[in-house]
Amino acid sequence: MIRKSLTALTLAAITPIASAQTVKMCVFDVIGANGDMFNMVKDYALEMKSHGVDFDLKPYTDEGVAVGDFNAGQCDAVAATDIRTRPFNRFTGTVSAVGAIPSYDDLKTLLATLAQAKAAPLMKQDGYEVLGIVPAGAGYLFVNDRSMDTAGDLAGKRMATLDYQKDAIHMVNFIKATVVPSDITNFAGKFNNGSVDTAYAPAFAYEALELYKGIGEKGGIVDYPLAQLTIQVIAREGVLDDATAQASRQVAWDMYPQAMNLISRQEAAIPEDKWVRISEKDVEGYQEMFRQNRIEMRDGLNGAPDVYHPKMLSLLSKIRCSSNPSASECTSENRE
Numbered sequence: 001m002i003r004k005s006l007t008a009l010t011l012a013a014i015t016p017i018a019s020a021q022t023v024k025m026c027v028f029d030v031i032g033a034n035g036d037m038f039n040m041v042k043d044y045a046l047e048m049k050s051h052g053v054d055f056d057l058k059p060y061t062d063e064g065v066a067v068g069d070f071n072a073g074q075c076d077a078v079a080a081t082d083i084r085t086r087p088f089n090r091f092t093g094t095v096s097a098v099g100a101i102p103s104y105d106d107l108k109t110l111l112a113t114l115a116q117a118k119a120a121p122l123m124k125q126d127g128y129e130v131l132g133i134v135p136a137g138a139g140y141l142f143v144n145d146r147s148m149d150t151a152g153d154l155a156g157k158r159m160a161t162l163d164y165q166k167d168a169i170h171m172v173n174f175i176k177a178t179v180v181p182s183d184i185t186n187f188a189g190k191f192n193n194g195s196v197d198t199a200y201a202p203a204f205a206y207e208a209l210e211l212y213k214g215i216g217e218k219g220g221i222v223d224y225p226l227a228q229l230t231i232q233v234i235a236r237e238g239v240l241d242d243a244t245a246q247a248s249r250q251v252a253w254d255m256y257p258q259a260m261n262l263i264s265r266q267e268a269a270i271p272e273d274k275w276v277r278i279s280e281k282d283v284e285g286y287q288e289m290f291r292q293n294r295i296e297m298r299d300g301l302n303g304a305p306d307v308y309h310p311k312m313l314s315l316l317s318k319i320r321c322s323s324n325p326s327a328s329e330c331t332s333e334n335r336e
Contacts (some may be wrong), residue, residue, distance in 0.1 A: 013240055020054040023239060026066040026075035028084075028231075030184060031208060033059040036262055037231055040134060041079050044233070044251055044260070051247045053240065064164075070234070077235035081136065083165050085232045086307070088128040092232060093135070094312035097297075098171055099290025101228040104263075106319050107135060108256065111230075113315070117246055123238035123312070124237055131233040131245055137202030137263040138225035142211050144197050146220035146276045151175045151289055157197040160187040166305040167297050168200070174293055188214075202229055203267040212274070220276040224286055226236045280336025283326075294336060310336075 025045070028237050029035030038059050045055035058075065059068035063084050070078035078085070086093025092098075092114070101107050111133055113119065123130040148154055155176040163181040172179045180196045191199035191214035205211050206221070215221070233252065240248060278286075293304070298313055300306030313336040321330035329335065 016143060020049065020052055020248075021240075022026070022054045022056055023076045023235070024056045024058065024074070025077040025079060026069050026082040027057050028060050028063040028066040028078075030061055030063075032061045034168060035208075036061075036204065037079075037136065040255065040259060041233075043135070044132065044255060047251045047254075048248060051251070052243055053248070061185070076239045077131065077233060079231055079233045082089070082230045082232050083135075083162065085234050088234045089123070089125045089130050089232075090307070091122045091125070091309045091312050092130050092133060094307075094309040094316075095230055096139075096227045097294050097308050097313065097316070098167060098227055099287060100206070100294060100313065100316045100320075102225055102287070102320065103323070104135075104138070104228075104260065106316075106323055107228050108260075109319050109323075110316065111135070111253055111256060115249050120242070120246055120249075123249065127237050129235055129237045129239075129245055131235050131248040133233075133238065133249075133251050134231045134255055135259045135263060136229040136231050137204060137266065139200050139202055139227045139229050140224070141222040141226060142191060142201060142205075142215060142219070143200045143222065143276070144214055144216060144219040145190070145196070146218060148198065149222055149276050149278050150282055151286065155200065160190050160194070160196040160199040162187070163193075163324055166307050167293075170297060170304050171290075171293055174289075199222075203263065203270055206266075206270050215274060220274050221270065222276045222278060224278055224283060288328070292336070295334060298336070329333075 027038055027041050029038035041057060045057060048055060062175060063080050066078055066080055067084050069075055082096045101110065114133060157177045158180050159172050159177045160182040161172050162177045169179055179267050180190065182190055187199050188205060188209035188211060190196045192210060201211065294308055294313055296302050296304035297306060298308045298310055317336040321327060
C-alpha cells in the first residue's frame with residue numbers, strides 16, 4: 001500500500017496538471033520581430049503562460065496582412081493598432097478618436113477602467129473579444145514647415161492619410177487639406193521624399209521610420225496629441241474562457257508602466273528644437289474642433305462616417321471633465 005502511494009505521488013509530480021493551451025497570434029510591428037511592440041507582446045505572452053496559455057507569435061511588418069491572415073483563420077488572435085482592429089470592436093476602437101484623450105494621465109484612467117471585470121461585456125462584439133490593450137504612444141502631426149501649427153494653416157496641404165481610417169479622412173476633409181491615400185508601409189516614405197507635407201505618427205517613428213528626413217531643417221512635430229494609439233489583442237470569442245480572457249486583460253494593463261517608459265524614452269529622444277509648441281488658445285481651438293468632429297462621427301452627421309461608439313465617447317468625456325472640470329465642453333449642451 002505504501003509503495004502504491006509513493007508511485008502515485010511520483011507520477012503526480014512528473015505529470016503536468018493540465019497541458020498549456022496553444023494559441024496562434026499574428027503580431028504587427030512595423031520593425032518586425034526586433035521591434036519594441038513585438039517585444040512587448042512577447043513579454044505579455046510569457047506572462048500568460050502562468051495562466052495556461054502558450055501564445056505562438058508570428059511577426060508581421062504589414063498590418064493589413066496580419067489582420068488579413070487573422071480573418072482567414074491562420075491565427076487565433078491578432079495584435080495590431082486600434083485603427084486596424086476597430087471593425088472587431090467599435091467600443092475599444094474608439095479609444096483613438098481624434099483629440100479624445102489629451103493626456104497620458106487620462107489614458108491611464110481609461111485603461112485602468114477597461115481592465116476591470118465589469119467592463120468585460122464591452123470587450124465582446126460580433127464573435128470577437130478584446131484580450132488586452134497596451135499604449136503605443138500619442139499620435140502627433142509631423143510637418144515639413146513648422147509654421148503649420150494651426151488647423152487653418154493646413155488648408156490645401158497634402159496629408160498622408162491611412163486609406164482605411166475613415167475618421168482621419170473626414171478630419172482632413174474638414175480642415176480642407178488634401179487626402180493622399182497611404183498605408184502603414186508607405187506613409188513615411190511619402191513624407192520623407194516630399195510627396196506629402198504632413199504625416200501623423202507616434203514619436204517612435206521619428207527615428208524608426210526616419211521621419212526626421214521629412215522634417216528637414218524647416219519642419220517639426222506639433223506638440224499636441226491628435227489621438228492616443230494603442231495596440232489591441234483581438235481573438236475569436238471562445239478562444240479563451242471568460243476567466244482567462246479577464247486575466248489576459250489584467251496582464252496587459254499591468255504592462256502599462258513598461259509601455260509608458262518606452263514611450264517616454266522615445267519622446268525624450270526627439271531634439272527639443274524639433275517640437276512645435278503651441279499656445280493654450282490654439283489648444284482650446286483644436287479641442288473644440290475635434291469635439292465637433294467626434295459628435296459628427298458618432299451620429300453620422302454632415303456626411304461623416306458613424307465610426308465612434310457613443311458609450312466610449314461618453315466615458316472619455318467624463319474622464320476629461322474629471323481631470324479638467326473648467327473646460328468649456330463640461331458645461332456644453334451637446335456633451336458627448
